[in-house]
Amino acid sequence: MSAVLDVKDLQVSFHTRNGVVRAVDRVSLKVGAGQTVGIVGESGSGKSVTCYSLLGLIPQPPGRIEGGTAMFGGLDLLKLSEKELQKVRGSRISMIFQDPMTSLNPYLKIGSQLVEPLRLHEGLDKAAAWKRGIAALKEVGIPEPTTRMEQYPHEFSGGMRQRVMIAMALITRPELLIADEPTTALDVTIQQQVLDLIKDLQKRLGIAVVFITHDLAVVHEVCDVVNVMYAGRLVESAAAADLFAHPRHAYTRALMRSIPALQKKGEPLYTIPGLPPDLSYLPSGCAFRARQTPGRQALCLIDRQPPLQEIAPGHWVQACPGCVEGGLPL
Amino acid sequence: MSTAVIPATLAPAIRPGRSLWQDAWARLRKNHLAVACGFVLIAVVLICFVGPRLSPWNPEVTNLALKASPPGTMETLADGSMAKHWFGTDTLGRDLLTRIMRGGQVSLMVGLVATSVALLIGVAYGATAGYLGGRTDAVMMRFVDVLYALPFMIFVILLTTMFGKSMLLMYMAIGAVEWLTMSRIVRAQVQGLARQEFVEAARSLGLSTAVILFRHIIPNVLGPVIVYATLTVPAVMLLEAALSFLGLGVQPPDSSWGTLIDDGATNMETSPWLLIYPAAFFSITLFCLNFAGDGLRDALDVRGGKD
Amino acid sequence: MSDFLVIDNASVSFPGRGRAPANLAVDGVSLTLAKGEILGLVGESGCGKSTLSRAIMQLQPLTSGRIILEGQDLSLLDGRQLRAARLNFQMVFQDPYASLNPRLTIFSTLAEAIQARTGKLSGPACWTAVEKLLERVGLDPTAALKYPHEFSGGQRQRIAIARALGPEPRLLIADEPVSALDVSIQSQIINLLLKLSRELQLTMLFVSHDLSVVRYLADRTAVMHRGKIVELGETEALMAAPQHEYSKALLAAAPALRMRH
Incomplete structure (x- = not known):
């Protein structure tokens, strides 16, 4: 195509x-x-x-x-x-x-x-x-x-x-x-x-x-x-069906979880804590680190920005070890 | 034991009375151009009001031997010493600098008094009409329309014949006309603001109309008000000149910047300094007023310093 | 008396322009709220839900009908009594950018709201109260100076909520408080409202066009259409089996709900 x-x-x-x-x-x-x-x-x-x-x-x-x-x-x-x-x-x-x-x-x-x-x-x-x-x-x-x-x-x-x-x-x-x-x-x-x-x-x-x-x-x-x-960068890119079935990046997963319609009444709504970073003072590493709860924050990159990586055919994700579910293929 | 632990770094800044004006003053001081213009304005005021006392010349005494002499001409004083006419003399041999200073007193007073009158009435009237809206607004604004339709000159002549000639009355008369436009500007702004949610929130707190007007509405219309006020000052100074020309304002031998410029314009070809010096004072004052006004407007805008 | 707020056959009409007929924005609405209840009011723009909330807030006079809060008919109060009564019901507005006075610091805004109830407070007392409010809505005390x-x-919406809580109201009307916010922030605010309503035993009228939010938050839900309440019921029951045609259409249209299947 x-x-x-x-x-x-x-x-x-x-x-x-x-x-x-x-x-x-x-x-x-x-x-x-x-x-x-x-x-x-x-x-x-x-x-x-x-x-x-x-x-x-x-x-x-x-x-x-x-x-x-x-x-x-x-x-x-x-x-x-x-x-x-x-x-x-x-x-x-x-x-x-x-x-x-x-x-x-x-x-x-x-x-x-x-x-x-x-x-x-x-x-x-x-x-x-x-x-x-x-x-x-x-x-x-x-x-x-x-x-x-x-x-x-x-x-x-x-x-x-x-x-x-x-x-x-x-x-x-x-x-x-x-x-x-x-x-x-x-x-x-x-x-x-x-x-x-x-x-x-x-x-x-x-x-x-x-x-x-x-x-x-x-x-x-x-x-x-x-x-x-x-925060000004692509964190995940995939075919829609693929993305909704297997969201890999912590931000995508957090976004999906925070839709009120998908949550049970009576439990507190899942929220992404904090605020998006200030784009004039971006952190040197993973921009989502401070707010990320679905993944393992401790593993997030802090010294360099994670590059986009194709982890499955047509499925690109920001290769931050803390954010990508199931870890990164080596 | 205190429930409120105020961080040490914050404590000095926490003054519940720290108002918009205090913040604005802090911001204004950082605007060097506006501050410089403010100083020039103060200097002009001092020159006009203190200068004539220090001047060796009486602005009303004519000297036909020294008619329209150029800047720098020397003349012997009554005590025998020599003194210089820095800006030359006018067509009747009077010292121009002293006349500019005396004329400045009139012009600056007109600018101040008439603009203040216009500001006070215009803002209060316009804000009330705009905020209350409905029938009150309609009646108040029709009244403004009626005054607009009244010919200004007839209005002033009426006032002077009724109360006699007085400078203060003339200032008030000019102010009483200039507030009309101010009230319309303010009303239009306030109408937009009155529907804003923060005003509704203020109403929901049960605040009185006066508090809402003075705390929530008027501070938010100051920007255009200040800009319009700085435009009003030259307008009222020129209006004063026009009235004087008709014999309703200052009378010879008194003068104002408007009448001096008027005189200067008629003698422009033979004695250009008669136009240049008063016009320079007039222009510098207006120029500084505009920059100081812009500076004040920016200082009052809390977002101004940021982006 | 269990009925905390009674809206009795309330109507608001706006005069038509020129020869156009008067526009009946709220048409004979009757609702009751029990103390501590959260009632969701759902409808599309122009259905009259905002006019109704403004009418309850006494920001918009009723054409007919009554609004009774804790047994007190609000429309019978004179100016002074009404101003005192207003402290009992406060509103959180839709647009967090328009609902705060841009020229006042957060401290001034909140201090004004607190002192509307308490009268003039001394500096330190006022600061304590402001700090407590900010804490309650999850903001740092340094916010007061900005x-x-x-x-x-x-964050502005949190401040707006803090201001609404300033005079210690018993009824809170939230008019689309999250629809101008991003998804990730929406849920923060919804959680906050829910937490506050429990802690402070607030009665809340939650106005929204977003069914998923109302479903999550409201005990009962009223569906409003063309100025009338067309359906009212327990939220879960109403969403599971809407009776009125319009409620059905509204539910069917919400894209977020269909994602579950």
Whole structure:
């Protein structure tokens, strides 16, 4: 399977007054055609920065891409100029954001916002673009698309707006869709519909999807491959079924255990103690050492950062002897 | 036996009264530009209020022999000694430096009194309207609209004819007009804040409206208020000049920076120093006021020092 | 009397804009809470659960109905009495970034909450009380000297809980207290709330859209839909066999629950 996106050793840092924040540290990930790849992590883990830096969407300065490559259809996204990136953004790579309430302009009709990428990237005339817009709304399951095109965002509910955002992202038939917590701001019953819609469209159109989320349950539902990030680094990466059946890294296991739904009532909830480390003063060894309870803390590396190691075919894990369940193969 | 074991390193810092203002003062002192500007402002005030006493010249005595003489001209005093007109003299032969100092007294007072009046009324009024909301807010803001619609000049002429000419009255009149915009700015800010959860939490604690306003709301609108106040100072100084021009403000032989600049502008081609020196005082004061104001705003923002 | 909090046929309506009809956000809700009970209130955004909690907190006037806390009808109190009564019920808000005054140190925030009940305290007494509160919510006493922006979301939520506990309330309303937090922090806060409610014998109304959290925490659960309570029951029973159509839909949609199979 050829990779649509191949990120190698991406390093992003933010240079602030309080020092250098290493937001993303040597992250590599591959997205195959038609694949859904999840990036899971808590806020501050670097999952969003990873994707935003690919599209040139982090403010520079203070942000700085320190190294790595991101190959996308023969182009290295990290080396493109802003102008070249603009051509890629919104036409070959699209994004959906978390909050459908703020990502639409309240003063413009849904229709004119929806067809904007078409007019911009494909140079369609107004009538043709409008027709494609109606088709796009129909595709994401919005009833009466012709009248809906003429309405303003406030006339849409949250779930409907997210559908519009998805329609807008897919209207140019991109090769890659980056979805940043697309269901977090939605109600549970709507969440499910939106997830189903993304899954369905992805299958029909064969798009590759990068799914950023903090919600393991969502990942479990939609992703083929899961990357778990902690403190700016990948700690584990595997096929979803494999990861959920045999989570190897202590952080992944701790995350799974802390889902309230999986716990018995009456017992205290399992918690990961403490807080994620400050990214401007990262410990020299395993970043999870201070909080880790599922593994053997005493064995954690303290002198150097554990490298990623493939411990089973396609299953990569940060090779910290204290964190990896069942020890490391030698 | 004490239940509270206060770590020794903390003890000096634990002063329950350590307020926003004390913290702000500590932060302000670290802002060298703002501190320097503060010193310049103090210097300007001292020059204007102490300077005329030390000056050998009486700013009201004319000397037609020395009309519009350039900076550095010497003149013999009544006691026979010679003294220098550092900034030259004006079109009636009066010492310009002394006139700038005397004019500064008027201008600085206008700036201070009128801006303070605008601040006090504007912040209290705007915050009350914005926090209470509903019908109270509607009535209070319609009143502001009505005052806005009233022509300012007629308002001042009315006041002066009713109470006679007095500088204090003029300061108050200017302040009474400038607070309108201030109250609108504050109201808009407070409306946003009043819905914040920390204000609801304060209400849940059963705090009185006054405590909520002064402790939780007003400190959070100080940023824009300070910025607007520093913009108000030049506005009121210029307003004073306009009123004086109409014969409603300071009267000759008194002067203010506004009237001096006005005079200077008419004689710009023949005697440029008449414009340059008063304008320089005016600009330096405003410049320092802006930096000091920005410094104060940053110092009051508890997040300012961090990132 | 076993009924600690009685919500009796409470309605809140907001006037419609222009010619739009009035919006009935809370529509004749009746609930009772026994002392020491944790009641979960579940529903989607816009169902009226936040309006109801604000109405109980007397932050939002009722259009009709009554709210009776320990036999005292709160809507009959005048301003001064209400301000005194407020100390008995406190709220933990959803957004830990908006619920703390950014310009007050943690000490000032907590001291204010404590002194709302006790009146002015001397410096050392006040410090002792603040320190005790911080300890209770699992924070270091050094936190008192800092400002809210120096803390992470989870730590702020602990501070917000400490403030709510400051006036020693008997009823705590928690409005989505964990939904803005990361998973690993969520469980810390849930454990804390549970521990506090036992230690202090708090009665708690726990409002959430997250069924898995409510299932874990609440003794009884009420499902709210379009301003009405559509189902009320023992949490375990309700989750195992929901009766109302809407409860069924809500349960079916929760992705976290399906992971168990």
